[in-house]
Amino acid sequence: MTPPRRQPARRRTAVLATVPVAVAALLGAGGPTAPGTTGAPGAGDPYFPLSGNGGYDVRHYDLTLRYDTTSRRLDATAVLTARAGRRLTRFDLDLKGLKVTAVTVDRTPATFRRDGQELVVTPRHALRAGQDFRVTVAYHGTPKPVTDPDGAVDGWIPSDDGAFVASEPQGAMTWFPANSHPKDKASYDFTVTVPQGRTAVANGVLLGQRTAHGRTTFHWRETQPMAAYLATATIGRFRIERYTTRDGIQVYNAVDAREARAAAPVLKKLPAVLDWESKLFGPYPYRAAGSIVDHAPNVGFALETQTRPVYDSAPDLGTLVHENAHQWFGDSVSLTAWKDIWLNEGFATYAEWLYTEQHGGRSAQQTFDALYARPASDDLWAYPPGDPGSGARIFGTPVYARGAMALHELRRAVGDRDFFRILRAWTAGHHGGHGTTGEFVRLAEQKSGKPLKRLLHTWLYTAGKPDSA
Numbered sequence: 001m002t003p004p005r006r007q008p009a010r011r012r013t014a015v016l017a018t019v020p021v022a023v024a025a026l027l028g029a030g031g032p033t034a035p036g037t038t039g040a041p042g043a044g045d046p047y048f049p050l051s052g053n054g055g056y057d058v059r060h061y062d063l064t065l066r067y068d069t070t071s072r073r074l075d076a077t078a079v080l081t082a083r084a085g086r087r088l089t090r091f092d093l094d095l096k097g098l099k100v101t102a103v104t105v106d107r108t109p110a111t112f113r114r115d116g117q118e119l120v121v122t123p124r125h126a127l128r129a130g131q132d133f134r135v136t137v138a139y140h141g142t143p144k145p146v147t148d149p150d151g152a153v154d155g156w157i158p159s160d161d162g163a164f165v166a167s168e169p170q171g172a173m174t175w176f177p178a179n180s181h182p183k184d185k186a187s188y189d190f191t192v193t194v195p196q197g198r199t200a201v202a203n204g205v206l207l208g209q210r211t212a213h214g215r216t217t218f219h220w221r222e223t224q225p226m227a228a229y230l231a232t233a234t235i236g237r238f239r240i241e242r243y244t245t246r247d248g249i250q251v252y253n254a255v256d257a258r259e260a261r262a263a264a265p266v267l268k269k270l271p272a273v274l275d276w277e278s279k280l281f282g283p284y285p286y287r288a289a290g291s292i293v294d295h296a297p298n299v300g301f302a303l304e305t306q307t308r309p310v311y312d313s314a315p316d317l318g319t320l321v322h323e324n325a326h327q328w329f330g331d332s333v334s335l336t337a338w339k340d341i342w343l344n345e346g347f348a349t350y351a352e353w354l355y356t357e358q359h360g361g362r363s364a365q366q367t368f369d370a371l372y373a374r375p376a377s378d379d380l381w382a383y384p385p386g387d388p389g390s391g392a393r394i395f396g397t398p399v400y401a402r403g404a405m406a407l408h409e410l411r412r413a414v415g416d417r418d419f420f421r422i423l424r425a426w427t428a429g430h431h432g433g434h435g436t437t438g439e440f441v442r443l444a445e446q447k448s449g450k451p452l453k454r455l456l457h458t459w460l461y462t463a464g465k466p467d468s469a
Contacts, residue, residue: 052181346403386460
């Protein structure tokens with residue numbers, strides 16, 4: 001996510017009204033239900049109680065989307081391949097605001113109903129624990145983004161020539177049914193049909209495109225595990241640039257003509273940025289890379305959509321470094337709970353500091369010192385980044401800047417050699433998976449041989465302005 005120096009007040013989140021699990025169980029469709037056989041309507045995250053779902057794990061999403069940029073109507077089919085974690089007579093998917101016309105489970109029609117952001121599915125036959133199954137959902141409508149209390153939006157955001165699709169933290173449900181929590185990652189296929197002259201850009205590698213009868217269909221595939229909020233299908237009139245780096249990474253840049261002049265000198269540096277980040281953090285995690293530079297002046301943020309960040313306007317170099325650092329920190333190594341958001345944003349912010357330090361700018365220590373000079377009343381010290389609290393706070397200044405400061409204090413404590421060993425071990429050991437703050441602290445102690453719990457607890461979990469080492 002864009003650092004808060006760009007439109008900080010506009011990048012906020014909303015916690016939707018929740019339905020307690022016990023109450024949701026009483027509202028089930030389709031007759032009596034045996035205890036313990038329904039999937040929970042949430043993944044158990046206290047910050048977003050209804051995000052994600054319990055009882056199953058999605059392995060693959062196959063999304064077929066047809067979008068009319070004039071009427072803004074989406075006609076879609078989603079096929080989810082999943083595995084039941086226990087016997088299930090009913091389970092939920094996250095989907096908000098679109099009309100569902102049919103649901104099947106393993107090609108057999110299933111009963112379904114809507115309950116707020118939940119699509120509640122009752123298969124004709126109960127699913128066995130460990131059973132692989134396939135859910136097909138046909139739906140349509142005019143997708144609308146999730147609106148946060150301060151007016152910021154995420155999800156499917158209409159633009160003047162298509163749609164800007166950026167879903168952190170809860171917007172994936174605005175355009176496809178999902179188990180929408182970072183704990184459940186999956187591979188993806190996207191088949192997106194748009195009016196001829198528009199381009200649809202998603203994650204991963206472009207497998208092909210074809211034009212017929214005034215429409216163009218694009219087929220994208222991301223084979224590496226991806227959290228739902230990192231999926232995109234951004235649509236617009238774009239200038240396309242494609243090439244392969246010397247490391248074999250397939251780069252696809254899509255740039256709105258209105259942003260092309262400002263974006264060109266920054267995007268030209270992408271291969272060098274990825275090469276620099278690979279040296280610091282370990283091999284680039286994916287086969288594909290690139291940028292989607294849209295003209296979306298009402299959005300106010302960029303997002304690290306996996307393999308190909310999406311920018312609401314031409315990015316500056318710091319933003320390019322930040323969003324691509326997320327390919328390691330946040331995308332490849334993902335959260336298990338939103339309270340650990342500093343593992344994404346603090347690391348990507350510190351990557352900016354390091355890039356500046358190693359490319360002729362001020363040192364990370366100088367950046368740290370300038371921040372630390374702020375008085376105790378400054379917003380930087382308003383709350384600890386390791387568990388900032390739900391709502392607006394998860395994308396606030398402490399998560400980004402104080403999170404980066406915690407990493408700098410770690411670097412000072414262990415020295416450069418061990419610090420960069422810790423970063424590379426973190427990305428290698430959790431590649432394609434998940435991590436927690438506790439796991440990171442234990443790894444840092446293991447690699448450095450030093451006790452670090454107290455230091456990191458002070459910087460991540462204590463209120464107010466910490467004492468600096």
